[in-house]
Amino acid sequence: xxQFRRVTDQFSVSPQIAVxxxxxxxxxxxxxxxxxxxxxxxxxxxxxxxxxxxxxAAGLDYVAIPVRGGPDAAQVLAQRQALEAADGPVLAYCRSxxxxxxxxxxxxxxxxxxxxxxxxGLGAExxxxxxxxxx
Numbered sequence: 001x002x003q004f005r006r007v008t009d010q011f012s013v014s015p016q017i018a019v020x021x022x023x024x025x026x027x028x029x030x031x032x033x034x035x036x037x038x039x040x041x042x043x044x045x046x047x048x049x050x051x052x053x054x055x056x057a058a059g060l061d062y063v064a065i066p067v068r069g070g071p072d073a074a075q076v077l078a079q080r081q082a083l084e085a086a087d088g089p090v091l092a093y094c095r096s097x098x099x100x101x102x103x104x105x106x107x108x109x110x111x112x113x114x115x116x117x118x119x120x121g122l123g124a125e126x127x128x129x130x131x132x133x134x135x
Contacts, residue, residue, distance in 0.1 A: 002014050002015055002016065002017045002018065002021045002093075003015070004024075004025065004028065004030075004091055005097060005126040005127060006126065007101060007104070007122050007123070007125075007126045008122065009089070010083070010086070010088070010089050010090060011083065011089070011090050011092070011104060012030070012089065012090070012091050012092070013091070013092050013093065013097040013100040013101045013104070013126060013128075014091060014092070014093040014097050014100075015093065015094075015095065015096050015097050016037060016042075016045055016046075016093060016094070016095055017033075017051065017091075017093050018046060019046055019050055019051060019054045022051065022054035022055050022057075022058050022060065023054075023058055025055075025058075025060065025091050026058040026059060026060055028089075029088065029089050030060060030088070030089045030090065030091040031060060031061060031086060031087050031088035031089060031090070032060060032061040032062070032063065032082065032086040032087075032088070032089075032090045032091070033051065033055045033060055033061070033062050033063075033090075033091050033092075033093070034062075034063050034064075034065060034079060034082055034083075034090060034091070034092035034093070034100065035048045035051060035052075035062070035063070035064045035065070035066065035092075035093060035094075036065055036066065036067045036071075036079075036092055036093065036094040036099045036100045036103060037066060037067075037093065037094040037095055037099070038066035038067070038068055039066070041095060042095070045095075048064050048066075052064070061086070063078075063082045065078045065079050065082070065103070067094065067099040067103055070099075070102065071099065071102060071103040071106060075103055076103055076106045076107045076110065077107070079092070079103045079104060079107055080104075080107035080108075080110075080111060083104070083107070092104065097126075097127075097128065098128060101123060101126065101128045101130070102128075102130070102133050105119045105122075105123060105130050105133055105134050106133065106134065109134045116134050119134045120134065
């Protein structure tokens with residue numbers, strides 16, 4: 001099973017999840033899965049459509065916001081809007097979780113909802129260094 005890393009009560013990130021991890025995400029109370037990983041990065045990764053089907057079957061919402069390299073403004077906005085529209089806890093994933101937390105952190109910083117030091121601290125607690133990301 002993939003480890004889900006709690007960032008806030010409403011947002012967690014994860015390295016690549018498998019279809020079997022979706023039931024665990026549902027059991028842990030997540031209501032939305034955000035896929036920040038483009039299909040085809042690694043031949044061994046499951047396609048987003050497989051994760052989406054498993055999410056829908058488990059009663060979870062699913063959004064694909066694939067990010068290559070650093071997120072652009074549209075991806076940051078799309079992720080922030082998906083989080084704001086979610087009815088409960090959100091799990092976002094990519095290869096390592098880094099693109100997911102970076103996209104989230106930039107959105108939070110731009111919206112002014114979380115200050116820089118808090119974002120850096122939340123990232124560190126989840127195992128990610130956001131010091132070079134949030135200005």
